[in-house]
Amino acid sequence: MPRTLPAPFRPRRWSRVVLVVLVIASTIFSLVGVRGSSAQDRQTVSFAFWGDPAEQKAYEQVVAEFEAANPTIDVEMIYTPGQSDYTKKIATSFAGGAPPDLFLINYRSFGQYAARDALHPIAEYLSASPTIRVEDYYQTPLEAFQYRGESQTCMPQNASSLVVYYNVDLFRQNHVALPHAEWTWDQFVATAKALTQDTDGDGQTDQYGVVVDPQMYRFVSFIWSNGGEIVDNVDNPTTLTLDTPEAVEAIEDFVHLGVSGAGVVPSEAEVQAEDDQARFMRGGAAMYLQSRREVPTLREIEGFTWDVAPLPVQDVPATVLHSDAFCMAEATTHKDAAWKFVEFAVGQRGQTILAATGRIVPILKSVAQSDAFLKGTLDGAASALPPASSQVFLDNLAYVHRLPSVSTWPEVEDAFNVEFRNAFYQRIDIPEAIERATAASRDAFKRAQDEESS
Numbered sequence: 001m002p003r004t005l006p007a008p009f010r011p012r013r014w015s016r017v018v019l020v021v022l023v024i025a026s027t028i029f030s031l032v033g034v035r036g037s038s039a040q041d042r043q044t045v046s047f048a049f050w051g052d053p054a055e056q057k058a059y060e061q062v063v064a065e066f067e068a069a070n071p072t073i074d075v076e077m078i079y080t081p082g083q084s085d086y087t088k089k090i091a092t093s094f095a096g097g098a099p100p101d102l103f104l105i106n107y108r109s110f111g112q113y114a115a116r117d118a119l120h121p122i123a124e125y126l127s128a129s130p131t132i133r134v135e136d137y138y139q140t141p142l143e144a145f146q147y148r149g150e151s152q153t154c155m156p157q158n159a160s161s162l163v164v165y166y167n168v169d170l171f172r173q174n175h176v177a178l179p180h181a182e183w184t185w186d187q188f189v190a191t192a193k194a195l196t197q198d199t200d201g202d203g204q205t206d207q208y209g210v211v212v213d214p215q216m217y218r219f220v221s222f223i224w225s226n227g228g229e230i231v232d233n234v235d236n237p238t239t240l241t242l243d244t245p246e247a248v249e250a251i252e253d254f255v256h257l258g259v260s261g262a263g264v265v266p267s268e269a270e271v272q273a274e275d276d277q278a279r280f281m282r283g284g285a286a287m288y289l290q291s292r293r294e295v296p297t298l299r300e301i302e303g304f305t306w307d308v309a310p311l312p313v314q315d316v317p318a319t320v321l322h323s324d325a326f327c328m329a330e331a332t333t334h335k336d337a338a339w340k341f342v343e344f345a346v347g348q349r350g351q352t353i354l355a356a357t358g359r360i361v362p363i364l365k366s367v368a369q370s371d372a373f374l375k376g377t378l379d380g381a382a383s384a385l386p387p388a389s390s391q392v393f394l395d396n397l398a399y400v401h402r403l404p405s406v407s408t409w410p411e412v413e414d415a416f417n418v419e420f421r422n423a424f425y426q427r428i429d430i431p432e433a434i435e436r437a438t439a440a441s442r443d444a445f446k447r448a449q450d451e452e453s454s
Helices: 011-041 053-069 083-095 123-128 139-144 168-173 185-194 216-225 245-255 268-273 276-281 292-298 335-345 348-356 391-396 409-420 430-453
Strands: 043-050 073-080 102-106 163-167 208-211 285-290 306-309 319-322 324-328
Touching: 043 053, 043 083, 043 335, 053 073, 053 292, 053 335, 053 348, 073 083, 073 335, 102 335, 139 319, 163 168, 163 292, 163 391, 185 208, 185 285, 208 276, 216 245, 216 319, 216 409, 245 430, 276 285, 276 292, 285 292, 306 391, 324 335, 335 348, 409 430
Parallel strands: 043 073, 043 102, 208 285
Antiparallel strands: 102 324, 163 285, 163 306
């Protein structure tokens, strides 16, 4: 008679146990396999940028929303607060062969990388994009990032310009007319004189009419306004053209804001002790010439009302382009993923988030004309933020000029700045300074031409 096995070891029950174990194991291995495959499919895109804390927070939001919509792509943010440190860090990363996949850079500086084929042009991505239509974007910033006027190299995010920030309360307290569209250079100087004051009677100026850094990037708007030109060809420049009567006159007018003329700007010692932004924010200057990037910080002002106005006009309205773009390193192995982030950042949602910070003038027209930019409101926020006249930046797009983007352009600007950095603080022979700057910049122009030829 066959022996009966104990109940727990009956074959039928044992087979069921084995079957259950196998099913569980199979499921576990399947899940592990799926997760492993998913992890392998994930890509990390490094993105370098600089700016103030408000910009950092905005990019963090852009990245978070992008990653939520694209779960297989991680964006590693490389943030540097100061522009000078950031510029050095980017240059060092390229020199060391380990650049970020994406980085922000001004159009006046990207040529040094484009000339060495260190950037991957985005023209093909742009033409194939299902979400970006070029006609929906402002054209001048796009052109600024077409290296030597050819195909699209980088994708700009903003279209700012130089404007006059002004202390509304100081103007009203002193019964001075507020700046307006097409106000003249003479009106601007007269306004600055009226608002340059010794407020405590100690014989020293406490309040200046205007603060502005005497560097090439500030001179050029007035040269164009007076009918002059900066170079012979903006896409393929070979020389400065600042020795024309129109350019010389404009440079003289700008320099005469200092000790050789109106005396409406702080002394060199005062500038070294307190920067222009800080002076304006505490009410020590009535006007401040800068781009849109000042807005996030100026929104911290609580003691007075401020606004923006267009630059004064000498002959025709003119202002200089301020624009940064997302550039893609040729060395990146995640080009498609990097482009997907660019698409999001310059798309409707990305541009809206960045516009609300006050930092950028959006290149996407629909966002530039929205409350996110014009009022600084986002996601239904009710109260508008300054400046009340943000429309000025959009109106300026009809008069904006761009500077060259050739590889050695930063050196050309340096040659000019060496001659004019102290122009407000001491008397100089302007035609001689122009001649020296032109001579000093010739080698830089020649090397840019040689790089292109080779």
